[in-house]
Amino acid sequence: MPKSTKIRVLEVAVLVETDYSWGRSVVQGIADYSSKFGPWNLLTDPRDYSRRWSLPDRWRGDGIIARISTPLQLEEISETGLPTVNVDDVYPELPGMGQIRTNEAERAKMALSHFQGRGLKHFAYYAPPSNEYSKECEKAFVAELNEQNLTCHVYKPGYRVTRRIGRDEQHTRVHRWLSHLPRPVAIFTVDARRGRELTEICSMEGISVPDEVAILAAETDELICGLSTPPLSSVLVASQRIGYEAAAMLDAMLKGESPPAQPRLISPTCVIGKQSTDALAIDDVMITKAMRFIQAHAYKGIVVEDVLREVPVSRRFLELQFKKYFGRLPAEEIRRLRLERGKELLSQSDLSVEAIADACGYAGTTQFGVAFRKRFGQTPLAFRKQMHGR
Incomplete structure (x- = not known):
């Protein structure tokens, strides 16, 4: 043998x-x-x-x-x-x-799209000096804003990475920076820990999150994001x-x-939206009401006609105002929310594709699969396998 x-x-x-x-x-x-x-x-x-x-x-x-x-x-x-x-x-x-x-350019695009989908027009980036992370995330976010002729207010406290400062001094420096930012402002933070740090400082100083300051973390940490007050929105990195x-x-x-x-x-997977970015920085009451209705009911199979029954405006007016404030049509926003939820569930849960299609408001797996492939260039199952490295 x-x-x-x-x-x-x-x-x-x-x-x-x-x-x-x-x-x-x-x-x-x-x-x-x-x-x-x-x-x-x-x-x-x-x-x-x-x-x-x-x-x-x-x-x-x-x-x-x-x-x-x-x-x-x-x-x-x-x-x-x-x-x-x-x-x-x-x-x-x-x-x-x-x-x-992680593809930083894709992460920056995802973050900016999330902010702009809430009508926010002022942007900032928060990352205290540290050896724990690079400046690549900041550079990509600033570059993406510059592409659209927008300004980014970057936190620059003026001390070196090697210097250690106390909690009180850090609080004072960050509060001073926050007080000089235009409101409402969207702040992208380097990670969840720094995002939670911002929510704590805002809470102590009476700054409303998300109405005055909307906060999105560049990485998801389920525990930290959940413990934050309010719960912290984040980019789900693969x-x-x-x-x-x-x-x-x-x-x-x-x-x-x-x-x-x-x-x-x-490329990162999607943005997990929570209360820290649940703001609508627009001054049109009807459009705000329409967007809130879409956010609350997008996963129940609604269409634009359902939105129009909720707000007494014409379809043309609704579409023009959505394009003005959010850069997309109401129907596009409904599809976007459904498919982003689909991505999150495919990567974060063990639910069947059929169950996910139902949870996202689709009539069946075929309809969900066609929409998913059209937007992301691959089937839901192929995406799930990719996210889990199979």
Whole structure:
């Protein structure tokens, strides 16, 4: 009898923090790939006594997937000489390493569209100096605004990343910045933690969220967004897919392939709208009433005629005013809300496509599938598989 060949289990270090939803989802994507194409032995989020991650001295690995955010991390990983894939953009150029990250241009477009769909015309970006994140999200949001000849009021407190300031001083600086912003203003924050920080400061200073300040976080963290008062809107980043694609890229590198010359960009999924952006910055009472009706009933299969029964205006007037304030027609807004909800449920739940179609107000899976493919260029099932890295 021929001898069975023993398959060597590869040792892969996953240097991604799991303190927040983003990191946990990335690690889940890596684990999914490993279970299908491994097996890999994953060294997950190893940390030393000071809570900084570091590779154990006795670890003998084959490859690394990491969120590289400091010079020391970059130096330590480079010294190993192991094939490495980076899942962050603090260092946008890392020759010899693979890179997978969120498509910032797409995230900026998504955020701006969400704000403009509420009639907001003043915009700001909030990210205190920190080594935890890059400026790529800010740059993309400012660039998207500039494309439309709009201004972005960026928070610039005037101190360096290395300086530590107390909670009270931070509160004072942010309040001073907020007091000089035009109202109502839409603020895009670098992550959910900073978004919640803004809601807390606004609450203490008597600033109404979302009527005076609408806040949208660039990343979703279910716990933080839910604990925020009011609950925080956020961009749902395809972090599980980022992890899966990072593992696939590392696997190819372990088999001798060179890392791609350019980073692989993964588009975010959708905006999860909650009360922190539930504002309508328009002065037309009838159009406000119409939009509120659409937001409340879009998933019940309504059509424009149902909206017209709610507000005593002509269809032509309604369409002209929607185009003026929101940049799209009432029918387009109904479809947009339904399909965005469909994307969210496909990526965040295990509901069947049939159940999701019903939850979004469609008569059946065929109608839902046709509308979904027309808007996003793929079927609902293909989108779900993509989001889960299958």
